[in-house]
Amino acid sequence: MAQDRPTTSELLSAIxxxxxxxxxxxxxxAEPRLGFQMRVAVNSLAILERESRLGPAADAREHARLVALxxxxxxxxxxxxxxxxxxxxxERDERDAALMTHxxxxxxxxxxxxxxxxx
Amino acid sequence: xxxxxxxxxxxxAAGLASAASRxxxxxxxxxxxxxxxxxxxxxxxxFDALVGDQRHELILRRDPPTTGAAERASATALDRATEFxxxxxxxxxxxxxxxxxFELAAQDGLGEGFVMRRVGGIAIARKLLRDPPYxxxxxxxxxxxxxxxxxxxxxxxxxxxxxxxxxxxxxVAALRTALDSLDQPQPVFELALSWLDRRRPAxxxxxxxxxxxxxxxxxxxxxxxxxxxxDWEGAHLGDPIEDLGWLCVKSWRFGSIDKPxxxxxxxxxxxxxxxxxxxxAVDPARAHWWEVFGTVRWGVICLTQAxxxxxxxxxxxxxxxxxxxxxxxxxxxxxxxxxxx
Numbered sequence: 001m002a003q004d005r006p007t008t009s010e011l012l013s014a015i016x017x018x019x020x021x022x023x024x025x026x027x028x029x030a031e032p033r034l035g036f037q038m039r040v041a042v043n044s045l046a047i048l049e050r051e052s053r054l055g056p057a058a059d060a061r062e063h064a065r066l067v068a069l070x071x072x073x074x075x076x077x078x079x080x081x082x083x084x085x086x087x088x089x090x091e092r093d094e095r096d097a098a099l100m101t102h103x104x105x106x107x108x109x110x111x112x113x114x115x116x117x118x119x
Numbered sequence: 120x121x122x123x124x125x126x127x128x129x130x131x132a133a134g135l136a137s138a139a140s141r142x143x144x145x146x147x148x149x150x151x152x153x154x155x156x157x158x159x160x161x162x163x164x165x166f167d168a169l170v171g172d173q174r175h176e177l178i179l180r181r182d183p184p185t186t187g188a189a190e191r192a193s194a195t196a197l198d199r200a201t202e203f204x205x206x207x208x209x210x211x212x213x214x215x216x217x218x219x220x221f222e223l224a225a226q227d228g229l230g231e232g233f234v235m236r237r238v239g240g241i242a243i244a245r246k247l248l249r250d251p252p253y254x255x256x257x258x259x260x261x262x263x264x265x266x267x268x269x270x271x272x273x274x275x276x277x278x279x280x281x282x283x284x285x286x287x288x289x290x291v292a293a294l295r296t297a298l299d300s301l302d303q304p305q306p307v308f309e310l311a312l313s314w315l316d317r318r319r320p321a322x323x324x325x326x327x328x329x330x331x332x333x334x335x336x337x338x339x340x341x342x343x344x345x346x347x348x349x350d351w352e353g354a355h356l357g358d359p360i361e362d363l364g365w366l367c368v369k370s371w372r373f374g375s376i377d378k379p380x381x382x383x384x385x386x387x388x389x390x391x392x393x394x395x396x397x398x399x400a401v402d403p404a405r406a407h408w409w410e411v412f413g414t415v416r417w418g419v420i421c422l423t424q425a426x427x428x429x430x431x432x433x434x435x436x437x438x439x440x441x442x443x444x445x446x447x448x449x450x451x452x453x454x455x456x457x458x459x460x
Binding site: 037040041043044047077080081083084085087088090093094095099100103104106107108110111114115118119 | 295303305306307309310312314317376436437439444446447449450456460
């Protein structure tokens with residue numbers, strides 16, 4: 001069943017804006033240590049907001065690439081476990097262009113959610 | 120995270136008064152005691168001890184008595200007594216490090232810990248890298264770090280307490296073990312560890328004292344530059360180039376990404392200062408290996424810090440959130456491996 005608006009992203013944004021603009025300055029005056037913790041919380045909410053918008057499509061793309069790369073179907077966790085095993089065993093390495101394309105794309109999608117300013 | 124109470128401060132003040140009186144050989148009064156930010160398990164307290172008409176500006180580093188092995192930041196971290204011994208040896212051989220004075224005793228009731236003289240300066244990277252008072256210092260820090268780390272590596276290992284000996288191969292194995300203890304497969308870290316494993320440098324002919332966490336954020340600096348190297352709990356014997364590689368990991372540039380030496384200078388500046396101060400000749404390939412290794416290491420630390428929360432051993436939103444920083448090192452690793460090929 002579809003929920004009424006706000007959407008996940010809209011609600012997370014509203015909470016984040018309130019905490020950053022109103023709660024954090026008050027906390028900084030009262031208890032700076034908690035002000036720092038609040039910034040950590042606000043930053044984490046922003047990650048969740050981006051994940052709610054970008055995560056499902058990123059997961060689907062990663063899954064499709066992994067199925068092609070590994071050559072069989074499975075859950076994201078199963079396919080990644082198999083890929084990790086192959087990499088540790090040395091069955092694939094950085095000279096494998098398809099592997100590197102996959103890792104670049106997956107990492108680009110992850111950083112776009114976790115910290116888009118990272119460079 | 121534990122909120123420290125007035126009660127905790129009173130207990131610490133009482134214990135410090137007895138320990139300081141014993142060390143200085145006269146009744147000591149404790150003033151201005153306050154807890155610095157930092158972890159719940161490993162505490163840093165700032166205070167003055169008044170003995171007669173002498174005021175001593177001091178720092179306490181301690182693990183509270185309740186701290187169990189599960190709360191230790193890392194299984195490879197030194198205990199406080201060993202850290203004390205390493206700091207004392209380093210200070211005596213002229214390393215810019217805090218002067219340690221005395222250890223806590225069981226009767227002080229404060230757990231394991233030691234007291235050292237307070238050193239001026241700040242450790243906050245973002246201020247050192249951007250604030251006006253540090254403009255001059257910014258031009259000096261890379262060279263100073265090269266000189267200081269050369270001194271660390273020159274400490275006579277015969278004068279050190281027993282330390283773990285960790286070479287490149289041990290460290291790669293330790294990161295794989297750490298990954299295995301987490302519940303999520305990590306293809307980029309596996310790729311990088313296999314890359315490292317195939318290229319690992321030969322063990323050092325003579326293992327030296329390695330600081331183990333030599334990076335921006337772990338030293339104090341003032342407007343003239345570096346005043347003291349802190350955080351010695353990762354000290355071990357091994358390959359000295361490990362410290363140079365770790366300092367250059369991109370996460371320790373705090374945004375000044377075009378200055379690999381901790382955000383303050385070039386690798387070449389760092390290496391030449393190191394060599395001129397008596398360090399061994401730096402092989403760029405070996406330094407690159409340790410920089411790649413350090414990048415994986417920081418990524419795995421991010422995951423294990425989050426795991427301390429996820430496993431229930433410490434409840435901490437801050438630790439939990441660090442898990443989402445691991446991907447920053449994945450981005451950097453893919454870049455580093457491309458540059459190397």
